[in-house]
Amino acid sequence: MKTFAELELTEPVRRALVDENYETPTPIQAQTIPPALLGRDVLGCAQTGTGKTAAFALPILNRLGKHNRKAKPNLPFVLVLAPTRELAIQIEESFSTYGKHLRLRQALVYGGVGQGNQVRALKRGAHILVATPGRLLDLMNQGHIQLYQLEVFVLYEADRMLDMGFLPDLKRIISSLPDKRQSLFFSATMPPKITELSQSLLSDPVSVNVTPKSTSVDRIEQRVLFVERNGKQALLKEILCSPEVNRTLVFTKTKRGANLLADKLVRSGIRATAIHGNKSQSARQRALEAFRRKQVQVLVATDVAARGIDIDGITHVVNYDIPVEPESYVHRIGRTGRAGAEGIALSFCSGSERRELRAIEQLIGMKVPLADNQPEPRREASSNPSSGGRKTAQQGRTPRKHGGSQGSSQRPSARRAGEASGDESKPKPKKRSRRRSQNRTRSVKQST
Numbered sequence: 001m002k003t004f005a006e007l008e009l010t011e012p013v014r015r016a017l018v019d020e021n022y023e024t025p026t027p028i029q030a031q032t033i034p035p036a037l038l039g040r041d042v043l044g045c046a047q048t049g050t051g052k053t054a055a056f057a058l059p060i061l062n063r064l065g066k067h068n069r070k071a072k073p074n075l076p077f078v079l080v081l082a083p084t085r086e087l088a089i090q091i092e093e094s095f096s097t098y099g100k101h102l103r104l105r106q107a108l109v110y111g112g113v114g115q116g117n118q119v120r121a122l123k124r125g126a127h128i129l130v131a132t133p134g135r136l137l138d139l140m141n142q143g144h145i146q147l148y149q150l151e152v153f154v155l156y157e158a159d160r161m162l163d164m165g166f167l168p169d170l171k172r173i174i175s176s177l178p179d180k181r182q183s184l185f186f187s188a189t190m191p192p193k194i195t196e197l198s199q200s201l202l203s204d205p206v207s208v209n210v211t212p213k214s215t216s217v218d219r220i221e222q223r224v225l226f227v228e229r230n231g232k233q234a235l236l237k238e239i240l241c242s243p244e245v246n247r248t249l250v251f252t253k254t255k256r257g258a259n260l261l262a263d264k265l266v267r268s269g270i271r272a273t274a275i276h277g278n279k280s281q282s283a284r285q286r287a288l289e290a291f292r293r294k295q296v297q298v299l300v301a302t303d304v305a306a307r308g309i310d311i312d313g314i315t316h317v318v319n320y321d322i323p324v325e326p327e328s329y330v331h332r333i334g335r336t337g338r339a340g341a342e343g344i345a346l347s348f349c350s351g352s353e354r355r356e357l358r359a360i361e362q363l364i365g366m367k368v369p370l371a372d373n374q375p376e377p378r379r380e381a382s383s384n385p386s387s388g389g390r391k392t393a394q395q396g397r398t399p400r401k402h403g404g405s406q407g408s409s410q411r412p413s414a415r416r417a418g419e420a421s422g423d424e425s426k427p428k429p430k431k432r433s434r435r436r437s438q439n440r441t442r443s444v445k446q447s448t
């Protein structure tokens with residue numbers, strides 16, 4: 001299959017694709033859309049950002065568009081389960097985009113907000129229901145959703161659902177589905193638990209695996225910078241001030257760390273905001289919108305934002321903290337380099353994070369290259385995480401061009417000496433000499 005025009009899609013769906021300038025299906029779309037159009041179950045394994053949403057949305061819209069049926073109250077025809085609210089919102093938006101020439105109704109159901117509007121939307125009737133598991137079960141228990149009329153069930157980012165502890169909820173939901181249905185199951189990775197779940201869910205599926213293992217996205221340039229915790233903030237600011245660094249997603253380990261770092265950036269004149277699970281849904285949406293609309297340059301996030309969030313033009317992803325789960329690395333860096341674009345992923349690795357870095361390198365099957373002019377970190381850095389910023393942060397060098405492909409200016413010695421970091425657990429360094437501060441300021445200016 002070469003183009004969408006060659007697929008047996010109905011005219012309104014095709015027209016929406018033309019509107020979106022989609023001509024060629026992505027590999028996952030090319031392999032899953034034809035069997036899904038025939039009503040087959042599908043097991044699709046592909047990384048985020050590879051076009052999975054359209055891979056299931058197009059056959060569904062095609063199917064619903066063929067019948068001119070009214071949606072019945074509380075009885076959806078299609079259920080799409082997503083692990084996070086952001087993803088659910090995004091999927092619903094994609095259905096609106098691809099289905100804009102069809103007269104179909106959608107409902108969106110997720111937690112963290114009042115249920116009134118959601119209940120009303122369900123009562124009006126929705127052909128397609130996009131939901132997160134917790135709120136879906138809540139509303140099912142209250143009798144606002146019945147699934148006996150369901151025709152298509154989609155499980156999106158199944159591995160993430162399991163990571164988030166949704167397996168018991170999932171099992172309960174799956175047990176309420178009618179036996180006769182089409183099931184489309186998508187995951188970025190296929191660990192054994194996912195395979196097991198897919199076997200209980202799918203009947204004679206077409207298996208499509210466009211990423212045999214969870215490898216990093218090739219078009220993303222990855223670099224590691226060895227820097228101690230108390231040097232990370234200054235290094236980040238320096239990087240953010242480089243002209244080639246535009247929209248940047250920064251990942252921290254903790255929610256508090258994300259807040260503190262975003263505040264510190266704002267105080268230094270960098271437009272930044274934070275997103276994490278402790279923020280209300282409306283605050284999370286506001287943060288995403290501000291980032292999407294380029295009102296802020298930097299979004300500081302915990303892993304809640306790592307999956308599937310589709311924002312074009314993220315030039316850089318910065319792992320301010322190395323993720324504890326190696327798979328998260330793949331998902332985090334996948335936020336850049338979307339839809340064929342190139343992206344740069346920089347990881348700040350302190351002595352105490354070396355083990356996590358090694359686990360990542362094992363998973364992706366390669367060593368993350370050092371940023372240019374980075375010396376190999378000294379051995380004692382990993383074996384002595386308690387060593388102070390002054391000694392171990394000497395390892396930190398930053399690339400002049402943060403694409404990593406250009407040379408680098410020397411890192412300022414003052415920064416090596418450390419500056420208060422955004423990490424809550426790190427005590428502030430006692431004193432910094434005036435000379436060091438001056439050095440630092442000068443050096444940051446040089447690099448911008």
Ligand code: AMP
Pocket residue numbers: 021022023024025026029048049050051052053054308310338339
């Ligand atoms: P997804 O993996 O579904 O989040 O999609 C990633 C990005 O690729 C989104 O911005 C989509 O709009 C875009 N996209 C998906 N399929 C295609 C396609 N066939 N041609 C061009 N862009 C696409």
